[in-house]
Amino acid sequence: MRLTFAAAAPVTVLLTLLPGPARANPPVSAAAKDELLPALTRTVRYKDYNQDVQILQEHLRRWGYSPGPVNGYYGDETRAAVWTFQKVNGLRPATTVGERTRNALFAPVRIRPLVRRAPGRRVEIDLRRQLLVVWKRHRPVLVTHVSTGANTFYCDHGLCGFARTPVGNFRVTRRIKGWHTGRLGAMYYPAFFRGGVALHGSPSVPSRRASHGCVRIPMHLAKKVYRYAKVGTPVYVRKPAKRLNGRGGGGR
Structure with a gap:
C-alpha cells in the first residue's frame, strides 16, 4: 500500500537519463509541466520511513535512478540509488543523505561515456x-x-x-x-x-x-x-x- 502524506504530494515525471547539458534538465509530463518537486531540506537516513524519504525518491526517479517503490521507506533499493547518485556526482557513497547530496539533486552532473564514439548498445x-x-x-x-x-x-x-x-x-x-x-x-x-x-x-x-x-x-x-x-x-x-x-x- 502506498504511503500517503498530508504535505506535498509527489509529482509525476518522465524518468530518463539525459546526456544533454552539464546540468541535466529532463522533460516532464504534461501534468507536471509547470510544477516543481518539493525541496528535500532535511537529512534522511537508511531505514527512515517518512515524507522526506518520499521526496528523495521522487528526485532520484526524476533524474533516472532506480529507488524502488516511491513509498517513503528508505530500504535497500533506495540505498542503492543513493549510492549510485553520489558516485556519479563525485560524492563519497553514504547511507545518510546530507547537505551535499541534497544540493546535488537540484543540479546533478551528466553521465559521460568511458568509451567515446562506441556504436550501439x-x-x-x-x-x-x-x-x-x-x-x-x-x-x-x-x-x-x-x-x-x-x-x-x-x-x-x-x-x-x-x-x-x-x-x-x-x-x-x-x-x-x-x-x-x-x-x-x-x-x-x-x-x-x-x-x-x-x-x-x-x-x-x-x-x-x-x-x-x-x-x-x-x-x-x-x-x-x-x-x-x-x-x-x-x-x-x-x-x-x-x-x-x-x-x-x-x-x-
Whole structure:
C-alpha cells in the first residue's frame, strides 16, 4: 500500500537519463509541466520511513535512478540509488543523505561515456567509481553502483586466486536465467563476458570492491541489466585515471 502524506504530494515525471547539458534538465509530463518537486531540506537516513524519504525518491526517479517503490521507506533499493547518485556526482557513497547530496539533486552532473564514439548498445564498467552504465544510441539508459573484484588474494570454496575484475574490451558470451551456482557461489541472472566472470545480481553489493572478480549488481536491477546484455553485447571495463564527472571530494 502506498504511503500517503498530508504535505506535498509527489509529482509525476518522465524518468530518463539525459546526456544533454552539464546540468541535466529532463522533460516532464504534461501534468507536471509547470510544477516543481518539493525541496528535500532535511537529512534522511537508511531505514527512515517518512515524507522526506518520499521526496528523495521522487528526485532520484526524476533524474533516472532506480529507488524502488516511491513509498517513503528508505530500504535497500533506495540505498542503492543513493549510492549510485553520489558516485556519479563525485560524492563519497553514504547511507545518510546530507547537505551535499541534497544540493546535488537540484543540479546533478551528466553521465559521460568511458568509451567515446562506441556504436550501439554497450555496457561500461568504471572500476574506479564502481559504476555500471548501459548505453543505447549514445544515451545512458541504466546506471547502477556495483561491486567488482576486491583486488586481494582469496581462498574460498576450495579455490584460491586473486580477486580482480579484468580490464579491457569484451563481449557477452553466454547468459543464464534465474539463479546459477558457480564454483565460487550463487549468481542471479548472470551474463558472462570473460570465462567465469559475469555481470550478475547479488544480495550483497556493498559500496566497496568485494567480489571474486565478477561485477555484482543490486538484485532489483539484475533482470534489467540481463535484458540489455544480450549475447554479443560489448562490455567495456575501464579504470579511469581521474573522475570523468562529478564535484570531487567526499561528504554526504
